[in-house]
Amino acid sequence: MDNKLFIYNTLTRTKEQFKPIHEGHLGLYVCGPTVYGDAHLGHTRPAITFDLLFRYTRHLGYKVRYVRNITDVGHLENDADEGEDKIGKKARLEKLEPMEVVQYYTDRYHAHMDALNVLKPSIEPRASGHIIEQLQIVDKIMDKGYAYESNGSVYFDVEKYNQQHNYGQLSGRVLDELYSTTRSLDGQGEKRNSFDFALWKKASPEHIMRWPSKYSEGFPGWHLECSAMSAKYLGETFDIHGGGMDLMFPHHECEIAQSTIAHGHVLANYWMHNNMITINGQKMGKSLGNFITLEEFFSGNHKLLTQAYDPMTIRFFILQAHYRSTLDFSNEALQAAQKGLQRLMEAYARLDKLTAGEKSDFNITEWQEKCHEALNDDLNSPILISHLFEAVKWINSMVAGQATLTADDLKLFTQYMHLFVEEILGLKNSIDAKGGGEVLKNVIDLLLTLRMEAKARKDWATTDKIRNELQAMGVLVKDTKDGFEWELK
RNA sequence: GGUCGGUUGGCCGAGUGGUUAGGCAACGGUCUGCAAAACCGUGUACGGCGGUUCGAGUCCGCCAUCGACCUCCA
Numbered sequence A: 001m002d003n004k005l006f007i008y009n010t011l012t013r014t015k016e017q018f019k020p021i022h023e024g025h026l027g028l029y030v031c032g033p034t035v036y037g038d039a040h041l042g043h044t045r046p047a048i049t050f051d052l053l054f055r056y057t058r059h060l061g062y063k064v065r066y067v068r069n070i071t072d073v074g075h076l077e078n079d080a081d082e083g084e085d086k087i088g089k090k091a092r093l094e095k096l097e098p099m100e101v102v103q104y105y106t107d108r109y110h111a112h113m114d115a116l117n118v119l120k121p122s123i124e125p126r127a128s129g130h131i132i133e134q135l136q137i138v139d140k141i142m143d144k145g146y147a148y149e150s151n152g153s154v155y156f157d158v159e160k161y162n163q164q165h166n167y168g169q170l171s172g173r174v175l176d177e178l179y180s181t182t183r184s185l186d187g188q189g190e191k192r193n194s195f196d197f198a199l200w201k202k203a204s205p206e207h208i209m210r211w212p213s214k215y216s217e218g219f220p221g222w223h224l225e226c227s228a229m230s231a232k233y234l235g236e237t238f239d240i241h242g243g244g245m246d247l248m249f250p251h252h253e254c255e256i257a258q259s260t261i262a263h264g265h266v267l268a269n270y271w272m273h274n275n276m277i278t279i280n281g282q283k284m285g286k287s288l289g290n291f292i293t294l295e296e297f298f299s300g301n302h303k304l305l306t307q308a309y310d311p312m313t314i315r316f317f318i319l320q321a322h323y324r325s326t327l328d329f330s331n332e333a334l335q336a337a338q339k340g341l342q343r344l345m346e347a348y349a350r351l352d353k354l355t356a357g358e359k360s361d362f363n364i365t366e367w368q369e370k371c372h373e374a375l376n377d378d379l380n381s382p383i384l385i386s387h388l389f390e391a392v393k394w395i396n397s398m399v400a401g402q403a404t405l406t407a408d409d410l411k412l413f414t415q416y417m418h419l420f421v422e423e424i425l426g427l428k429n430s431i432d433a434k435g436g437g438e439v440l441k442n443v444i445d446l447l448l449t450l451r452m453e454a455k456a457r458k459d460w461a462t463t464d465k466i467r468n469e470l471q472a473m474g475v476l477v478k479d480t481k482d483g484f485e486w487e488l489k
Numbered sequence B: 001g002g003u004c005g006g007u008u009g010g011c012c013g014a015g016u017g018g019u020u021a022g023g024c025a026a027c028g029g030u031c032u033g034c035a036a037a038a039c040c041g042u043g044u045a046c047g048g049c050g051g052u053u054c055g056a057g058u059c060c061g062c063c064a065u066c067g068a069c070c071u072c073c074a
Helices: A041-057 A086-094 A096-113 A125-142 A158-162 A175-181 A224-234 A244-264 A296-301 A311-319 A331-353 A364-376 A381-399 A407-424 A438-457 A460-471
Strands: A005-007 A014-017 A026-029 A061-066 A147-150 A153-156 A198-204 A217-219 A238-244 A268-274 A275-278 A328-329 A476-479 A483-488
Touching: A005 A268, A005 A328, A014 A086, A026 A224, A041 A061, A041 A238, A041 A275, A041 A296, A041 A311, A061 A381, A086 A096, A086 A438, A125 A147, A125 A153, A125 A198, A125 A217, A125 A224, A125 A244, A147 A438, A153 A158, A153 A244, A158 A244, A217 A268, A224 A238, A224 A331, A224 A460, A244 A268, A296 A364, A311 A331, A311 A381, A328 A331, A331 A381, A331 A407, A364 A381, A364 A407, A381 A407, A407 A476, A438 A460, A438 A483, A460 A476
Parallel strands: A026 A061, A026 A238, A238 A268, A275 A328
Antiparallel strands: A005 A014, A147 A153, A153 A198, A198 A217, A476 A483
16 A cells, blocks of 8 residues: 555644554544534635545545544533533524524535535534433543532543643643633633533533433533544544644643543544634634635625635635645635636546547656655645646647647546546536536537537628527637537636 | 744745746737637746855744634634
């Protein structure tokens, strides 16, 4: 197996060669969405980043089990004490059953991910379906003396943990500093230290989502689900844990602490964090209220958007930046991505029409190796894309009759283009994406064949009429050397 | 305040101690019934000031500036 994949491990702050726990297998856990609202552009980053990892590692030959959770309980509005469950709050506001809210936004999340051609994870567990597993972890931590009960709630004893372990190993926090920097909120009285986090919360009377336990009728703390579900489906130690950089602290740090105590060993060998998408230089997020949902991108229905954007444009926009860099949103940047993607996909579609020649003007093997090297270097999709644009030039010069590939090379080249464009980057032609279908395709081809006949007899009126009317319907026609091309706008 | 990370040509974005990132936009040319597309060519970017070096956007120091996290956040 090609095992030259290097990934940046947040734990060590270096790029490391990836070595799986079990040869040929890869366990991947990524923090998924909290389904209390529509996914926005920011949520799209981890989905696409880890989709790329999923696709690439499968291509490398790993049998990948990709677990991405759905958080449908346990996320509090504020810090552990006085908060209200996000799902419960939304349910109250909309007078819906909490699970009705969960179902609604889960369905929409799935639809949006499908549109973005994000593959379904192997397992998509829900927090609410794993209350028992979460309580088992609470018990284990209690048994080992690293948690304490207070007024029906259970908190993790960070100070005690830090005596034997390093609370802050992932995020670079130093516990001493957290004494002074942790924000003091109301109702912290139940905790020994403000930085202790809840494993189990006693439900207040008005709290809708609640489960019985020996501690109280309540609900799990928000870090717990990931520890419970990753252990259940991937084992107590697994290969890669992913998520957004903003989850590094406290979420991932708490996960590590909980799992380390409950299971007695390392949670994950590699931690990968995608950076944020910014808007006007600031993080796009819920709290700032500066987010644009995917729905709004697809429809163009938002005051900051000058047009609608195809899901593939969004995908390409994200892949054009490295996942560990911030990526700044703007209409200009998105439009540039749209045009670039269009050029790439048009050339890609032309591959089928190429005919082999006597000699090869391009070195396909060398090119393919560079593409793999880019991916092996911490999933450097921007570099891969730059190589693909080199291929675009090749294709176009071959179409123009200025260069050739031998039959063997052409076949190889076509296979690799398919691999990189569709299988690994997950890009697809907008004609397919828009569901044009065979019939429509054939009808347009027929019309344009008629137009070619009119053109041949220099009937410019008919020639232009067909082109212009098709264009008005959203079909862009382009003449080629001895034929035509078209695309749906 | 603490911790961490940015600052690259008109825009977006890679990378690297010495040789072209790439895309978009712009300009010039070729092709073309027209248009579109395509192809070819052009632009001497690397926040500032010092230092190390034969040579630094690339390493070091200082300064400026922006941001992320420290509270829910992808």
